[in-house]
Amino acid sequence: MVIISSILILIISFFIFTGTPVFLKNYSRIKIFCSEIAGPVLKVFGKPVEGMKYVFNNYINLIDTKKENNALKKRIGELELENQKIHNLEEENRRLKSILKITEKNPGNYMVARVIGEDVKNWFKCIIIDKGRDDGLKEKLPVITPKGIVGQVVEVSKWHSKVMTIGDVNSSVDVNVEGRDTRGILEGTDHNVLRLKYITKNDEIEVGDKLITSGKDGIYPKGIPVGIVIAINKNKAGIFYDIEVMPYNNFKRLEEVIVVKRR
């Protein structure tokens, strides 16, 4: 009986995977229901993360400096922690100021969201933010930071949303090379570096060139910084260069992001 049920579930999940509408529709309802339960739990779990983050960034990194003597070690530790705390506050202040600079230009167009989690599988590159359908988010909205582009919203639930970063292998961004008449498609590789495609060998491009969004992909607004060209393989066979790009954002270190609600 269990084996028959298992095989039945395998068949159903296979149909869901292949996108068969009847199965997909019902499954989406179940998934949305589960997402709506998971949302508040993620937010609750996100709170101790702040404390853990603080401990990880400050205390654990300082362990090596605390080997002298106990009293001195404790004092140094306390001072360092205090110092780091001020440094962190300054850093946070600077970050929030730069976000505010963007959002106060057109307050209705932007929404600041906090990153509360990331993809539980390292096969995919996605982050989870604490704003959802209730805050007016919907799929395909671009997500940025003052440094540059992050990705796009791919799944929205009541409390939270999933953002596919531009580092994901399924992500493509139409980009221009700043100051040059060169345009290409930037694709994720699932690693830190991105790949710029369809730049022909007679296009102008050099290592160190900055990339900005072209606005022609219908998702990302024009002129947002994306990354910098770090390597060009000019010896590759074919008509296109093989170009590597380093994004401005480190997707593992994001704390706040801006969702562009109106392009």
Place this chain on the structure above:
Amino acid sequence: MKLYTCILLGIIFSVFESSLLSFIPAEFLKPDVTIPFIIYITFFTTPHAGLITSIVMGIIQEVLSTSPNGSIIFSKVLIFLLALFFKNKLYIDSRYSFSYICAGAVVCESIIYILLSWLAKGETKHIENVIFFMLPNAVFTGFIAIFIFSFVEFLNIKFFNKD
């Protein structure tokens, strides 16, 4: 009771992994915390409980991931079926043998995902990445499985009295 506890622990660990590990800049440190629970329940309780665990864990992982709909449930249920098949062929005599089986299950899960993507959609984009993380995920899941096994056994002795 043991089933509900394992499911609850699996959910808590998954949410914890998603929110807490997001700030650690190490891609390799991402064990599949649901696999040890599926293996444990399948090997030490009824097949019915194993099936329920694998479905719930699959849904939870899909909620916390951008994986294609149905893919994780498919692989988890197939892992459950494999575990059920090997239940009388493999003998778990310690936490270490349990950890080897969990590591093997992670490798199987990656292969199942690759085959599913390939056969169903002709989708090959993620394959390189799945292969890249297959061994680190297996090793780290095996490592975590030692602690999960000890913890569940502790709960088992303390509260469930080996029911």
